[in-house]
Amino acid sequence: MGKTLAEKILSDKSGVDARAGDIVVASVDLAFVQDTTGPLTVKQFRATGSQGICGSLRAAVFLDHAAPSPNQELSNDHILLRSFARDTDCLIYDVGDGVCHQIVAESLARPGELVVGADSHTVTAGGLGAFACGMGSTDVAVVLQLGKTWFRVPESIRVSVTGQLTGAVSGKDFILHLIGLIGADGATYKALEFGGSAVDQMSISQRLTVANMAVEAGAKAGLFPSDGVTREYLVEQGREEDYRPLAPDVDAVYERTIEIDASRLEPTVARPHTVDNTALARELKGIKIQQVYIGTCTNGRLEDMAAAARILKGRQRHPQTRVVVAPASRRVLLKAISAGYIEDMLRAGAVVLPPGCGACLGLHQGVLGDGENCLTTANRNFEGRMGNPKAFVYLGSPATAAASAITGEITDPREFW
């Protein structure tokens, strides 16, 4: 009997024949924390009395959620994390370097690896064929100590992609459509495994967007195969040596299979206050938007900046709609500057923020006012998510966000593409 991607990676890392439903102890390759979960990890790690981080593990600290820090409390958390990184000699990415998941994709995660992060969107690295899983601060503290942790090997839901995403329709529309279909708990405790005849038409940027939101269906991991597209991406990032091909067995056993013809999808939006509350962008015309937010670990990559700039170039934002742009990493920001995307967006009336998470979780830099609507390219629209329980958050693609910025209401981006 063949194996799914999840079973293959967890077998490899646990040294046993891991099958769905089994509980295994597996070696972790990469573990990381960020600035809102890291301080508790440090406290718990110190409580274990460990002298240092397990030698077999690559470990990293990211200062990205409050970057730069808006207040003394978070600044003091940053001091703690910088000192932890110095003491343990682990990697640290400081203010301005970018969002953890983007840097993990650009520089750290390798296909076939086991990645654990104290952040729910750690699943993003599944876009590169890593089994990447979000956990809490204490779980990660113990991973830092022992270099391993326990996993229940998840059942997998196979999502078979046929047909190609075209024009203004992107990976974001694909994953919103899927979550609308299966629900916000449709994959709880399971892995979403993406494959099918057209998966090789999806860029790594799109795959990272799709994998990023696997957790919004409750999934433990969202996994793509590692193929020629993965190799090309790793070459672009200057780490060709990290490539290895990875595919599920043809006779792998899935809990179920969902087929999605990507060529038939339309721009999709999730309405407040759950991610599975989806509708087509064109059905929501007339809903006024006071803030558009383009960025985050979901959609802050160069392709996303390109899509937004393509629509905003030579146009002006609606006078009642603020446009906030936060590229996901320093590398993305530099490339977006070189390509002229940042200038296009600034001239259209956008505010450009340093790479980071800030407004997505309502921490700073773009907190909403009472009764305001925001169309964001992020992954969550929960009540209170963007800093105000009296505000309303809609999720869409960078193209939908940019088109809505021009008209001041939710807009199908195909009108401007």
Next chain:
Amino acid sequence: METGRLLRGRAFKFGDSISTDHIIPGRYAYLRSNLPELAKHVLEGADPTFVSRVGEGDFVVAGSNFGLGSSREHAPLVIKMAGVSAIIAKSVARIFFRNAINLGLPVLICDTDGINDGDEVEVDLKAGTISNLTAGGQLTFSPLPDVMLAILEEGGLLPYIEKYGDFKL
């Protein structure tokens, strides 16, 4: 924790899809290194009166997908700090589930429709039963995997690792 002990308290009933932003939203991230202050906001997004009413031993009783969203362990932590002895829900999001057990806070999965807000409830962790002392009736909950039960028995992941030095499957 002593899993042979009976837990008894009042039910505080919540609906479906109570997210980590209802439990402890990101806008309070600056309080995460000041837990007593952070804990004053527990479940504020779902019921602002919860923190002033909840007492030692009480239960958070919810519908489906409780704790969805963030990996922030502060969510189960502030619920535990409020004195809650267990979370009872139809279903619980994965990361929240694991975090709660790692902190020694039991999570019991069963159909919660038969428990109303304010009901007096008794939980027998060992027998896997929940008795509704107000409305009558008994529910059974799904057993935890052995590894989680063992972690819970030691009072959380850190004491478990301190005792065994490793994961014992």
